Amino acid sequence: PAKFIERYRSWAYAMRDAFRTLSSEDDYRYWFDPFWVRAQPYRNTVKRGESVEIAVHLRNFRSRVQTHRVEIHTPPGLVAEPTVLEGRLQAEERRPFPVRLRATTDAKPGVHIVAFDIIRDGKRYGELFDVVVEVQP
Secondary structure, eight states, X not given: OHHHHHHHHHHHHHHHHHHHHHOOSSSTHHHHOTTSEEEESXXXXXXXXXXXXXXXXXXXXXXXXXXXXXXXXXXXXXXXXXXXXXXXXXXXXXXXXXXXXXXXXXXXXXXXXXXXXXXXXXXXXXEEEEEEEEEEO
């Protein structure tokens, strides 16, 4: 097993180095890690007129401070409180931010996507991440 583990270790480092050359970011993990912004829980159910609280987790891979602005784009009938998460993450920091998603009394029943529009260090990346909300009557 030691030879297998060493072969796998060498392969993993080679893949990491290849990914680094493909990325235009200063840290390749922003391209390849799908969880540097994520919602927890990801799938939610809420009744009309009620709300649910989620946590939007942000991660800074770098060894320096990172600024962020996350605009929460909701479809008609859903309201986010707050609508914007703005601040700073220290080097290598991960932090959850609470967000309340409320369904209005006239919200259309069904499954809806709430998008997170990301600005990191002044550069807009767009709606890269989301959360799913099912509205029930």
